[in-house]
Each structure stands twice: as C-alpha cells, then as structure tokens.
Amino acid sequence: MIDIFAPWCPHCRDLEKTWAALATELKGSIHIGKIDGTKEKALMQRFDVEAFPTIYHLRTGETRQYDGKRTLPALLEFARGGWQEVKPLPFYQAPNSLYGRISGRLLGLPNQAKEYYIYLHQEKHYSQLVLLASFLAVPITIGMGLICALDAYYSRQPHPWTPPVARAHHD
Template structure:
C-alpha cells in the first residue's frame, strides 16, 4: 500500500508542472462549492440557516454543462439575495458526487430546509427561476439530504478525484478553459496537501513489520 501511495503522491505533485495558466476567473455571482466548504456554506443537512441553494453539479469536459454555464450565471444574478446559486465540479470533488449520487451532467439540485429537489425540466432562465422561487414544491420529490462523509472518506475521494481530473487534462489540454485552468491550478495545490495528509495517515496507521528473532544454534 505504501509503495502505491508513494507513486500516486508523486503523480499528484508532478501534475503541478503541467502548463496550466493561473488566469483569474471571470466575475460571477455563482458560488463555487467544494468538498471543503459545501456543508459549511450550504448547511444542507445541518441547519439550513444560510438559506436555499440551487446547485449545479458539472464536469469540465461536459458539452451540455458548457452550454448551460451562461444561463447559470444569469440565474445567479437574477436570484441574488433570494436564492444562493452555486456550482460543483463533481469530477474533482468525487466525495460530493458520491454523496448526492450524481449519475450524469449537468445535475441540478435545489436544497431547502434539509430536503433536496432534483430539477429535470427545461434549462431556460425562466424555468429555472420559476423552480427556485417555489416551483420545486410542485410535483418534485423531496428527498432527505444525506449526511456528509467522514474526514478519511473525503480525503481519499478528493485525492483520487483530483488525480482523475489531472490525468484527463494532461491528455486533453485543449479542453481547459480559463476558469477551469484557474481552479485546476488551485486544486492541484490543495490536492497535493490532501495527498500528503492522506499518505501520512496511512503511514501512521500501518503497523510496523514485526522483527524476526534469530534463534541461536545449538552448542553456541
């Protein structure tokens, strides 16, 4: 296990050398959520005192997600001060993808008072606004928000999620947008720290090999 983790750690650190420009993302009212700040900001399953949240789970390579991006920006501006509009790179943050059972992209989920409602209607600004302003209560199943995973599961999921994203971009550098480049660069730094912490945990948790006691030969 240790040998495998060493190789994975080296890959994650080496990924920092990828030709990724650290370009500032365009200003937007859309909140960027990660596995580190999701529960703290949304309080989806722990109180909901920060209001309702409309979250887009996407993948950087997804064509439908790219098409929806400008509409999502407009939605965030339209609902500013009323509903929090956010997005999650579900490929990079696999713990959130697993927690909310994201099967395809984009997946749009509305969070309100400990419940979650999946949006499956037309992806127009008008329809999205209507859903967020109360339409989610009509003919949409309310599901309890699952509890967040424990720390170790999160660290493990984030490490392999980041590694998967880095490997994808190393094979398809043309798919990196300005916004993706900015967050990928930041993610690599954060991911390297997480990978180091995860490796350290495994090193401390793994029992040391037992020492063999040599037996003296008869007559010695």
C-alpha cells in the first residue's frame, strides 16, 4: 500500500501516526510506503492524484484506490483483504500496468532532461549556449531525417489524383 501525501497538508499530518502504526503492524507481510507528491510530480501525475492524502493498494499490475476511514482498524482490514472488494482501476489509469509504466517514463523525461542539463552546466562547465544548441540539434536532426525519409518514399510514388495518362508517362 502506498500513501501519496504533501507535507503541508493537515490531513496528511493527521494520518502520519496511523500510517506508521500500519507499517509496524504489517511489517514483513505487506509493504507500506509513502510518496511526497510535492517532490515526485511525475509520479503524482502517473497516479492521477487529485487530493492529499491518496492511498492505493498495488498488486501485480492492479491498482485499487482506498476510499475509507483513515483509522488503523479500517486500513488494516483493507490491507489484509478488503482491497478485493474494491474494483481495480482500468489499465490506462493503473500506474503499475504496462501503460502506466510507459506513461511514467514519458512524464519523467522533462525532469531527467533538467537534471542532465544541470549536470552538464555545473559539473562539466558547458556554456548555456552550447547546451541549448545541443538540445535543439537533436529534435531538429530527427525531424529532418523523418522529412527526408518521407520525401524519398512519397516522391517515388505517383500521386493518386494524377490522371491515368500522366501516370503512364511517369512510370
């Protein structure tokens, strides 16, 4: 089970002691974790969190959202089997499904690019102009390559709106 929280949220602070007691009670049988949604924005988007705290039960590609009381007995009941009564999220909303993992990688790309930029600028001392030119060169090169490939493919084929007589001369 996982709790996605925000440090500034009063409901999250109220849940802290109960969540710690839950982790102690279930230690060794069920994994209990917490994610700071303010620091892990891509993961928060992947879970589609709209309010704090949000609690999920994750199991082998299925995700179920907990929507009950935030008391230790209620959370224990849900963790030990009550989750089976909750309908799992559809595959496109479940963050631990194949779709969720792929979208998580895509959502994390901007943050990875930012970290890579900071590393190159601060650690390797590349100038901002060189980094900007390098980052822009990649999509421009890919785009130009795709344009060339499409042009090479479509320029060899007669257009479907070309009259049959013109097609004969083209071949």
